[in-house]
Each structure stands twice: as structure tokens, then as C-alpha cells.
């Protein structure tokens with residue numbers, strides 16, 4: 320474990336246990352060079368404790384890069400609660416976690432993630448102010464998915480500009496996989512941009528809703544990868560670009576909100592060789608977190624106008640990453656990591672002077 324922590328330069332790993340409430344959680348803090356570590360709280364069933372630790376560590380590091388690349392002055396952290404989000408949730412459990420987070424004195428700030436809701440955040444909020452996802456009535460940003468979608472839309476336009484020489488999506492075929500909180504909002508933006516939209520989801524109710532409301536063509540979930548389109552926008556699960564799917568792909572651009580779209584790093588290299596442009600997921604899907612963390616800046620209050628302006632910057636960041644990739648002849652994913660690390664390394668150097 321310590322070899323891993325050393326390899327990726329982690330700062331802390333906390334194991335939290337409280338017998339009375341049944342809390343078993345892992346809090347990982349990756350890097351606080353740019354500011355306090357921020358990252359959501361995931362609740363999931365893990366077969367092994369090691370898997371939970373690995374998940375927390377990997378996700379915390381992802382947050383460091385996400386904030387650094389987006390120009391946000393925050394570091395990366397993450398909490399993972401080991402438990403069934405459908406059965407094991409109690410107010411006491413989240414309050415226990417809140418007390419642990421409070422003891423960290425603001426070095427780590429939590430929020431909602433897979434398996435946790437705004438209600439859970441309200442329980443944590445009763446024990447600690449170190450929490451970002453809170454309702455608008457508490458001075459928070461509220462529902463952030465529309466802003467994740469807005470940022471993703473900027474990333475898609477920047478990708479179109481890179482390949483087709485224009486931001487216009489008019490007449491371009493965009494396949495949206497996953498019509499949930501982000502995908503659904505993205506459909507609205509793509510419709511306004513006059514794109515030709517194809518939709519896929521395993522949830523038939525959602526498919527029917529968007530098919531009927533927007534008159535869209537439906538693709539069966541298992542046929543998504545072999546369907547011809549200009550832009551594939553994965554907004555469902557991660558690891559959709561893998562050994563089984565990569566040779567089927569018939570798109571020129573992949574740009575979507577799903578985290579960890581590339582199953583392995585080498586898949587990014589294969590896409591590059593195939594001439595498919597991959598817009599790095601953590602660059603493109605940063606809109607929600609940019610919006611959410613606005614009040615953690617110098618001003619201390621959430622300003623919607625400023626936050627939206629910052630979300631729109633996803634366009635420029637995506638273009639910058641493509642530029643670095645081209646100049647250095649590396650994959651956009653490697654370019655994104657390089658861009659993020661450079662910001663952290665420069666500040667680290669300054670601090671050591």
C-alpha cells in the first residue's frame with residue numbers, strides 16, 4: 320500500500336470505523352497543493368475492503384487532476400462508505416461520517432456522489448461545515464447535473480471545432496448513451512444546436528420519454544458501439560471503450576460525461592491510431608463540479624453568473640489539451656494529465672522557495 324501511496328504521491332488515507340452506527344468508510348486525500356481536498360462521498364457494496372481503498376485512492380487522484388486542469392484552486396480527495404446504499408443508510412451513519420470529516424478541520428471537503436443523495440448531505444452538514452453539495456436554500460449550488468451537461472456540450476463543440484473546423488453541430492449525428500441526469504440535459508442542448516440525435520438507455524421509460532418528447536431515433540443499448548455516428552457521447556457507465564468495443568466504433572469523436580471512459584490507458588493510444596478524437600472525460604465533465612465549488616473560492620458565496628462563465632471555459636480547456644496533444648504527439652488523455660500536473664508542480668516549486 321505504501322508503495323502505491325508513494326508512487327502517486329498521496330498525502331493521507333483515513334480508515335473510519337464506528338461500531339454503534341455501522342460506519343465503515345475510507346477517506347483519501349491525494350494532493351492539497353492548490354487548496355483543500357474536495358471530492359464526493361460514494362456509498363457502494365465492495366466485495367473486499369481493498370477494493371474500497373483502491374476506489375477511494377483512484378477517485379481522489381482523479382479529483383486532483385480535474386480541479387487542476389479546470390483552473391480551480393482545490394485539491395483532490397474522496398470518501399467511500401462500504402455499505403448498501405439501498406439498505407444500510409441511516410441518519411446516524413452519515414452524522415458519524417460528518418464527525419470524522421469535521422475532525423480533519425477543513426483539509427477535506429465532501430459532497431454527493433454515486434449512492435449518496437442531497438438528504439444524506441444534509442445529515443453530514445449537521446456535524447460539519449466542510450461539505451460542498453448542499454441545497455440552494457443552504458447557500459449551495461443545488462442540482463449540478465445541468466451544468467455537467469453544459470460543460471460536456473462545450474467539450475463536444477470544442478471537439479467538433481478540432482475535427483470539422485467549426486463549432487457547429489447542425490446536422491452532425493450525436494449518439495447519446497445514457498439519458499440520466501446528465502444525458503437528459505445534454506439532449507436539450509444538442510436539440511437547440513440542431514444536431515441529429517440518436518439515443519440509447521437500458522431504462523425503457525427514459526427512452527420512451529425522450530423518443531416521444533424530442534422525436535429521436537432510438538438505438539438498442541447493445542448496438543451502440545457499432546452504430547455509425549459523428550460524435551459518440553458516453554453518459555452512462557465508465558470503461559465503455561475497451562477491447563470488446565474499440566474495433567466496432569464508427570465515430571470520429573468521443574466526448575461525453577461518463578467518468579473513466581477508457582478502460583485502460585492503452586485504449587487511448589489505440590483511438591489515436593484509429594484517428595478517433597477522444598476528449599478526456601475529466602476535462603469535459605468538470606462543469607458540474609466547477610459550478611458546485613464556486614462558493615469555495617475567495618468570495619465564499621455561490622455566484623451563479625460567475626459559476627456559469629467558468630463552466631463555459633470547458634471549451635477552452637478542451638482545446639488547450641488538444642493543442643498539447645498535437646504538439647507533443649501524445650494522446651489527449653496524456654496531454655490532460657500533463658496540463659494538470661504542470662499547474663500543481665509549478666505551485667509546489669513556488670511553495671518550496
Ligand code: NAI
Nearest residue numbers: 464467497499500501520521522540554555576577578607
Ligand atoms: P444517472 O444515473 O442519472 O444516468 C445514467 C443513465 O445511464 C441511466 O439512465 C441508466 O439507465 C443508463 N445506463 C446504464 N447502463 C447503460 C447502458 N449499458 N447503456 C445505456 N444506458 C445505460 O447518472 P448521471 O448523473 O447522468 O451521470 C452519467 C455519467 O456521468 C456517470 O458516469 C457519472 O459518473 C458521470 N458524471 C456525472 C456528473 C453529474 O453531475 N451527475 C458529474 C461528472 C460525471
